[in-house]
Structures are given as C-alpha cells and as structure tokens.
Amino acid sequence: AQKITQTQPGMFVQEKEAVTLDCTYDTSDQSYGLFWYKQPSSGEMIFLIYQGSYDEQNATEGRYSLNFQKARKSANLVISASQLGDSAMYFCAMREGPGGGSNYKLTFGKGTLLTVNP
C-alpha cells in the first residue's frame, strides 16, 4: 500500500483564489511528521510547511496552511490568494517516527501539478 497518496495529478486555479491540494497518508506510528514541498519548472525542491503528528494546531506559513485531520489521516495543503508563481508541482511527504535524532527519511507522494491561470 502506498504510504502517501496524492489523488489529484493536476489542478487548476484562478489567480487570487484559494486552492486545496489533497494528501492522505498511511502509517502505524504514533509519532510522525508531514511535509509539503514545491517543485517549480526549474526543478529545485523547496520546503513549504511541516506538521508534526502531536501538533494540536494546523501549521501555517504565510499563504500556506496545512489542514491536518489526524483521524482521517489527511494533510491537505491550502494555498490562499494564488499567484502565478505558485504554478508548480507539489509533493506531500511523511517522516515515520519521531524527529530530534531519528534519520528523517521522507517518503514522497507522486505529486500534484498546480496551474494558476491569470
């Protein structure tokens, strides 16, 4: 079974609108971390946001927020007020086990290609 599932191969959004990119995960660990990375067409991987499994509040970083629903095992990325520069591939990833001394290996989903239309 896939550990990280991103069911939307592609998404379109109008500039200035909000968009939600879906991510579900599968783990039996109680302690884990969830990450979102952005990959523009230039190819580099850019870290966006992190949510720990024990964090009670949803993570936010500027226009990015992570809608964490632990019981449903989902960690959706919400981008508010989309900009043309948000057009990119977005990857959800998971670290199984606690941070702070563990090896931090990440398992990635297949990604969602977001296109922001003017």
Next chain:
Amino acid sequence: NAGVTQTPKFRILKIGQSMTLQCAQDMNHNYMYWYRQDPGMGLKLIYYSVGAGITDKGEVPNGYNVSRSTTEDFPLRLELAAPSQTSVYFCASSYAGGPVGELFFGEGSRLTVL
C-alpha cells in the same frame, strides 16, 4: 550560501558505463540522502547516511553504491549504467538536532542512459 551542491547537472551515459554523481553540503548536516525522481512517480530514496562512515539502503538501492568519508560529501556511484537508471537524481541533507528535520535539496542531476 551554497547549501547542497550537485555535479554534474546533466550527463548522458552509454549502457554499461559507470559514473559518480557528486554531492557536497556546507551546512554541517549529519544526515544526507540520495533520491531519484522518475516522471509521475515522485521521489524514491536510493541511499542515505546518518554520518561519516555510516550508510544504509533506501527503497531502490540496486545498481548504486555510496560512500561517506566526510560530513560534507556523499557521492553516488552508478556501476554498469542501464536505461532504467535514466532519471533526475537529487541529493539532500538534514540537520539531526531539530524536531522538524526538513530536507535541503540540491538542484538535481539529470542522467540519461542510452
């Protein structure tokens, strides 16, 4: 602010040739990783290292070898290149001390095996 540096950025190999992808980081990170990215498949972990002299296999290690003689460097060796190794390779590093441990990636190396 070099971060993680990978060389070469592009390379074309013939079947059966060997080569080494170089990776260096200047952030004094303990952990380093090699991932490959195939179209539509996300990133898959090839090998990782938790410190100098310590390496371990990831999800797709066959056809590759690594070494970690220093904290800074983590080269990936491809022996007897095959078309299935055509991919984009990413080296990454992370700091061991914090609760997040986000990975910092290099710019990637695009390898084509013909």
